[in-house]
Amino acid sequence: MTKQIMIGLEVHVELNTKTKLFCSCPTKGNEEPNSRTCEVCLGHPGSKPVLNKKAVEFALKLCLALNCKINPELIFSRKSYFYPDMAKNYQITQYDIPLGKKGKLNLSSGKEIGITRVHMEEDPASLVHPGGMQQSSYVLVDYNRSGNPLVEIVTEPELSNAADARDFMKNLITILTYLEIFDENNNIIKADANISIKESGFVKAEVKNITGFKEIERALNYEIERQKKEVKEGKKLHQETRAWDSEKGLSFSLRKKETEEDYGYIIDPDLVSTEITKEFIEKTKQDMPELAQDKVKKFISLHKISKEDAFVLSQEKLLADLFEKVAEEINPTLAARWLRKELMRVVNYNKKSLNDLEIDESHLIGLLRLVENKKITDNVASKILEKLIEKPFDVNAFVKKENLGAVSDVKELKKYCEEAIKENPQAVEDYKNGEKKALHFLVGQVMRVTKGKATPKEVNEIILKLVK
Amino acid sequence: MQDFVSKVKNNEIDIVEHTHKVIEECKKINRDYNYFNVISDTLALEQAKNIKKNLKNLKNKKLLGVFVSVKDNICVKGVESTAGSKILKGYKPLFNATAVQNAIDQGAIIIGKTAQDEFGFGTFSVNVGVDFKVPKNPFDKNRSTGGSSGGAAGITQKLSNHIALGESTGGSTAAPASFCGVFGLTPTYGLVSRYGLIDYANSLDKISTLGKTMEDASLLLDSISGYDEKDSTSLDVKNNPNKPVKRIGIIKEAFGKGVDKEIEKNVYNGISKLKENGIKTEEVSLKLPMKYGIEAYYLIAVAETSTNLSKLCGMRYGMHEKLEGNFNEYFTKVRSSNFGQEAKRRIILGTFARMVGYRDAFYMKAMKVRTLIIEEYKKLFKKYDALVSPTLPILPPKFSEIEKLSPLQNYMADIMTVSPNLAGLPHLSVPVGFSDKLPVGMLLTADHLQENKLVEIGKIYD
Numbered sequence: 061m062t063k064q065i066m067i068g069l070e071v072h073v074e075l076n077t078k079t080k081l082f083c084s085c086p087t088k089g090n091e092e093p094n095s096r097t098c099e100v101c102l103g104h105p106g107s108k109p110v111l112n113k114k115a116v117e118f119a120l121k122l123c124l125a126l127n128c129k130i131n132p133e134l135i136f137s138r139k140s141y142f143y144p145d146m147a148k149n150y151q152i153t154q155y156d157i158p159l160g161k162k163g164k165l166n167l168s169s170g171k172e173i174g175i176t177r178v179h180m181e182e183d184p185a186s187l188v189h190p191g192g193m194q195q196s197s198y199v200l201v202d203y204n205r206s207g208n209p210l211v212e213i214v215t216e217p218e219l220s221n222a223a224d225a226r227d228f229m230k231n232l233i234t235i236l237t238y239l240e241i242f243d244e245n246n247n248i249i250k251a252d253a254n255i256s257i258k259e260s261g262f263v264k265a266e267v268k269n270i271t272g273f274k275e276i277e278r279a280l281n282y283e284i285e286r287q288k289k290e291v292k293e294g295k296k297l298h299q300e301t302r303a304w305d306s307e308k309g310l311s312f313s314l315r316k317k318e319t320e321e322d323y324g325y326i327i328d329p330d331l332v333s334t335e336i337t338k339e340f341i342e343k344t345k346q347d348m349p350e351l352a353q354d355k356v357k358k359f360i361s362l363h364k365i366s367k368e369d370a371f372v373l374s375q376e377k378l379l380a381d382l383f384e385k386v387a388e389e390i391n392p393t394l395a396a397r398w399l400r401k402e403l404m405r406v407v408n409y410n411k412k413s414l415n416d417l418e419i420d421e422s423h424l425i426g427l428l429r430l431v432e433n434k435k436i437t438d439n440v441a442s443k444i445l446e447k448l449i450e451k452p453f454d455v456n457a458f459v460k461k462e463n464l465g466a467v468s469d470v471k472e473l474k475k476y477c478e479e480a481i482k483e484n485p486q487a488v489e490d491y492k493n494g495e496k497k498a499l500h501f502l503v504g505q506v507m508r509v510t511k512g513k514a515t516p517k518e519v520n521e522i523i524l525k526l527v528k
Numbered sequence: 529m530q531d532f533v534s535k536v537k538n539n540e541i542d543i544v545e546h547t548h549k550v551i552e553e554c555k556k557i558n559r560d561y562n563y564f565n566v567i568s569d570t571l572a573l574e575q576a577k578n579i580k581k582n583l584k585n586l587k588n589k590k591l592l593g594v595f596v597s598v599k600d601n602i603c604v605k606g607v608e609s610t611a612g613s614k615i616l617k618g619y620k621p622l623f624n625a626t627a628v629q630n631a632i633d634q635g636a637i638i639i640g641k642t643a644q645d646e647f648g649f650g651t652f653s654v655n656v657g658v659d660f661k662v663p664k665n666p667f668d669k670n671r672s673t674g675g676s677s678g679g680a681a682g683i684t685q686k687l688s689n690h691i692a693l694g695e696s697t698g699g700s701t702a703a704p705a706s707f708c709g710v711f712g713l714t715p716t717y718g719l720v721s722r723y724g725l726i727d728y729a730n731s732l733d734k735i736s737t738l739g740k741t742m743e744d745a746s747l748l749l750d751s752i753s754g755y756d757e758k759d760s761t762s763l764d765v766k767n768n769p770n771k772p773v774k775r776i777g778i779i780k781e782a783f784g785k786g787v788d789k790e791i792e793k794n795v796y797n798g799i800s801k802l803k804e805n806g807i808k809t810e811e812v813s814l815k816l817p818m819k820y821g822i823e824a825y826y827l828i829a830v831a832e833t834s835t836n837l838s839k840l841c842g843m844r845y846g847m848h849e850k851l852e853g854n855f856n857e858y859f860t861k862v863r864s865s866n867f868g869q870e871a872k873r874r875i876i877l878g879t880f881a882r883m884v885g886y887r888d889a890f891y892m893k894a895m896k897v898r899t900l901i902i903e904e905y906k907k908l909f910k911k912y913d914a915l916v917s918p919t920l921p922i923l924p925p926k927f928s929e930i931e932k933l934s935p936l937q938n939y940m941a942d943i944m945t946v947s948p949n950l951a952g953l954p955h956l957s958v959p960v961g962f963s964d965k966l967p968v969g970m971l972l973t974a975d976h977l978q979e980n981k982l983v984e985i986g987k988i989y990d
Contacts, residue, residue: 099621099622099623102844103839103844104621104622104844104845105603105609105611105616105619105621105726105727105839105840105845106602106603106609106621106623106625106723106724106725106726106727107623107723107724108722108723108758108759108760109760110757110758110759110760111760138835140834140835140838140879140882142838142841142855142856142859143855144843144855147839147844148838148839149838149839149841150835150838150839198851199855201843320884322883322884324834324835324879324882324883324887325882325887326831326832326835326882326887326891328730329729329730329731329761329832330727330730330760330761331760331761332760332761
């Protein structure tokens with residue numbers, strides 16, 4: 061089968077270091093424009109860059125996680141072009157010898173996507189266009205971001221649809237989060253996508269500046285449809301650079317690309333090449349956590365949970381770590397079901413992220429142990445979990461205090477059931493006449509009276525026996 | 529200088545009063561010779577007062593009360609530092625260059641910023657920025673001081689109890705030292721931090737010292753050298769301990785055709801002094817550096833400088849113009865009206881040398897030649913402690929003569945000085961005599977980190 065669509069990504073990831081790539085200014089903090097700056101990240105004459113070793117370690121971790129070939133030397137070049145967001149009118153980046161090359165990343169489907177290269181570079185300043193990019197007559201420059209450490213990941217054009225691209229981004233973010241070199245809530249991840257379709261003879265359009273993995277699917281679907289439409293209308297596509305406007309949900313042409321731009325690269329003579337020694341690589345490897353794909357394998361083989369559960373739990377490091385701790389004490393299948401479904405439901409409902417959670421594994425173990433031993437019903441446990449997310453408390457004490465223990469004594473349950481039957485003769489009659497819903501009604505009555513402390517299944521069985 | 533420093537320490541000289549006098553003297557000299565772009569009288573007096581007040585605690589300071597002038601391309605906190613360019617008019621650095629800070633920490637008084645070719649682009653200090661004044665030779669006002677550290681060399685000849693901080697990229701210290709009859713000591717690349725040096729060509733730039741005596745130039749170098757974590761190219765080593773100088777090679781390609789006879793005569797006189805001091809001399813050949821040094825140097829220098837100067841666009845500091853048009857039009861306007869002709873020439877040459885298709889033919893090839901040049905020097909230094917040649921092939925020219933030179937003839941004046949600079953080798957211009965009242969300099973080059981050998985040789989001429 062020949063390819064229908066070819067998509068390659070250039071992904072820019074802001075690394076989660078405390079300080080900038082070439083100076084000691086903080087990468088985060090004061091949001092007042094131009095407050096986190098110094099002579100280096102402002103490009104003042106006389107200032108010189110000094111490489112942040114932590115950023116190198118972070119970038120190396122990513123290269124290793126993506127199975128890249130590591131270059132023994134880290135070499136920075138100057139990429140020259142004039143633009144108002146550039147403090148020096150050149151960007152310190154890597155040119156023909158990137159830190160890592162020839163790596164790969166597996167999509168959730170198992171399809172392997174080639175990584176052409178991974179390199180480090182400094183972020184330019186941010187530009188603020190009052191009133192919008194196309195309308196504003198002037199631009200404001202904020203150098204707080206200038207010099208923040210970035211890695212750029214370039215893929216082979218092996219993604220074949222927008223969903224694949226989204227999945228690639230999602231998996232990449234999972235790796236970055238696992239490596240703890242990227243903070244999804246505070247760091248920016250942006251992609252430029254090269255897209256071409258068979259119908260045009262694969263004429264490339266580069267769509268710049270797509271933020272986040274949800275946007276990439278939107279932007280690519282838009283672009284694929286646009287290209288198909290234009291070809292259908294008999295238009296000839298040109299190689300061009302386009303910008304994605306996420307608010308309007310469309311891309312617009314920035315410039316036609318007649319020739320490759322010439323950035324006049326030279327090796328940055330202010331920086332010396334940094335040796336990436338075997339020892340450094342080994343040490344970095346040792347410091348690397350288990351990655352999502354390793355976790356999936358482990359969860360299946362060690363904890364014997366389903367492949368699907370293992371996959372879902374592994375996508376978020378915090379969730380995976382939490383699962384591992386809980387599964388030490390609780391039946392793993394039960395733990396898996398509760399964590400991936402109930403915990404995530406409650407977290408999402410509260411519009412929180414796992415990062416915000418105040419509870420830890422001890423609360424979950426406490427709660428699930430009660431479930432496991434049938435001391436409380438699922439229903440009650442869910443309600444307790446909802447409360448726990450709001451503010452942690454001692455689960456056992458709470459259950460005792462609120463008298464939420466499950467009614468599992470058959471005699472007692474039977475009493476409640478008999479009462480329900482007695483008070484609702486019409487429902488019993490209806491059931492006997494073949495209305496199944498009437499049985500649900502009776503079970504519901506028992507559940508209401510017991511405040512959810514009874515198990516619906518059990519109540520169901522008892523009532524069935526009684527009404528027969 | 530030791531004598532002066534001890535008088536300051538012993539309070540035999542009222543340093544504040546003395547500073548007032550020196551400032552007046554500098555102003556007077558400047559009216560005739562244009563050695564300073566800025567005389568930092570406020571800062572100098574503040575430092576002098578500080579010394580006077582804390583004299584007791586400053587007894588161990590090597591440069592106590594010594595007046596230090598700073599080439600305009602080296603940043604002094606709060607003092608306009610333009611590298612001799614109009615485009616940086618108004619730029620007052622937020623920080624001291626490490627070399628300046630080190631000098632201040634040793635008790636130096638910063639007297640001002642000295643004139644230079646714009647960004648260091650020249651051998652005669654005539655390529656000064658738009659609206660800047662050309663410094664004049666202390667021995668003949670119609671002649672060049674040499675460059676690009678022209679102001680530094682001129683004021684060193686004229687002013688007592690003073691040492692200059694200069695800078696050399698391709699010979700910008702040796703050349704003016706030679707024309708002004710002073711000692712110009714350029715250290716090994718990386719020995720002195722470049723932090724705070726406004727870049728010309730980063731892989732070549734070296735902060736240097738100029739003194740009336742060898743002792744002066746050496747004293748200041750000792751105070752400013754050392755590792756600096758703010759400069760990634762700074763060396764984490766000390767220069768080597770003293771070793772006796774036994775053998776010196778005379779570069780045979782540096783004599784004969786194209787070299788002024790008067791210069792040859794004076795340099796040979798200088799060499800005979802070496803022999804008198806028991807140093808063996810013999811002729812050596814330095815083929816590659818003499819043949820390709822200029823080409824390789826200029827290619828690398830312009831390629832680097834064309835990126836360094838990009839940041840100067842009237843946006844963050846220095847000259848601003850009325851905000852009109854898009855950013856490209858604005859940058860073009862600022863750069864067109866505020867860069868001098870030589871700066872524009874080097875930006876265009878350097879941008880060309882970096883272009884795809886030319887990069888390999890020019891810039892990358894020049895880098896390879898540079899490696900070969902270093903290797904050729906290294907071979908000679910296995911046998912010789914130093915190499916000797918004239919500093920420049922010509923005597924200080926008249927301004928009217930310089931006007932007639934083509935850019936290439938201009939660049940050829942650097943024939944003796946570019947190669948040590950290209951190889952990052954320490955080198956020293958010593959005054960060896962006069963030809964009709966014009967000074968002649970002799971160039972000594974040593975192996976990396978062998979500054980002490982140069983100083984030992986230089987003292988012969990003190």
